[in-house]
Amino acid sequence: MVRDRQPGEAVFKSILPEDIEPEDRIYTVISGVFYIGLGDRFETKDLKAYPPCSVVVLPGDTWHFHRAKSGEYVTQDSAIGPVRPRVQRNSR
Numbered sequence: 001m002v003r004d005r006q007p008g009e010a011v012f013k014s015i016l017p018e019d020i021e022p023e024d025r026i027y028t029v030i031s032g033v034f035y036i037g038l039g040d041r042f043e044t045k046d047l048k049a050y051p052p053c054s055v056v057v058l059p060g061d062t063w064h065f066h067r068a069k070s071g072e073y074v075t076q077d078s079a080i081g082p083v084r085p086r087v088q089r090n091s092r
Contacts, residue, residue, distance in 0.1 A: 022060025023079040032073030
């Protein structure tokens with residue numbers, strides 16, 4: 001059985017980490033309170049609370065940090081575009 005392919009699908013491709021475009025990230029809060037802040041350094045004072053049913057959309061290359069501040073939370077984390085490897089920094 002021959003599978004029909006879109007143009008270019010039958011060609012070997014590879015993508016190096018430095019060639020991956022930044023992804024947009026979407027957090028949907030399912031339960032609990034999700035705390036997120038913007039910036040490249042964790043700052044407790046910059047955390048903002050998002051209750052269940054909130055949707056947080058972060059464009060690619062938006063530095064951010066998040067944590068469970070008042071109990072546990074559940075989010076759905078989606079990315080639009082390839083997910084680029086990131087270096088994690090330790091929070092204080």
